[in-house]
Amino acid sequence: MNRKEALAGGEAFEAVERSSLSRQAYNQLRKALMVGELQPGQKLSGREIALRLGTSLTPVREALLQLVAEGVLELRTGHSITVPVPTRAVYTELRDIRARTEGLGAERAAAIITTAGIKELADVHEQLVTAKREGDYALALRCNEAFHLGLCREAQMPRLFRVVESLWTQMGPFLNFLYKGPEGWPTPKGEHFHCSVLTALKQRDGAAARQAIVEDIIGGGAGLLDKLAD
DSSP states (O other): OOHHHHHHTSSSOOOOOSTTHHHHHHHHHHHHHHTTOSOTTOEEOHHHHHHHHTSOHHHHHHHHHHHHHTTSSEEOTTSOEEOOOOBHHHHHHHHHHHHHHHHHHHHHHHHHOOHHHHHHHHHHHHHHHHHHHTTOHHHHHHHHHHHHHHHHHTTOOHHHHHHHHHHHHHHGGGGGGGGOSTTOSOOOSSSOHHHHHHHHHHTTOHHHHHHHHHHHHHHHTGGGGGGSBO
């Protein structure tokens, strides 16, 4: 599935095929986390998820427990599985690791990305801008994830990409806090960091691409710190 197809889907959950049901349920749960479809503190019902996926409870339960084992979800007393509620310490740790890994990906991508690849990222960014302007924050989160993962994919470093995916699985739900409150999604002053990334890619300037995506990760989420508990 390419980035445009992912964005057009509307929801991260889709009916799964009968083969490899646990793996498919696992992948779709991960995607739902990455795009912020699952909220911090949300209690996850295996039966409800199984109904949405069109499968039985067993593969969903296996997928949820795998995510618990990876530290992405929490198993609480009474066997309830929930999306963790973020703290500043957890957020800043994930943020700083993302800055290092996505920065490396951006730098490598600048050297090899095609014109078509740059255009696809630019199109995703325009969808993000439109979604924010129209107050469609769920779509904005999906577009933001698609831009960052798409940029990393262009680096053609599959092991790095898997690390970044794992970080987004943990980070995605946190980003819901960006637009909670009457102020909505924060609007960066001056040019959007994604635009700086795109300019650096067009110029094949790896150092500038790294700096721009790091500034986006650090500056774009600065408002989150005030909304998170210690």
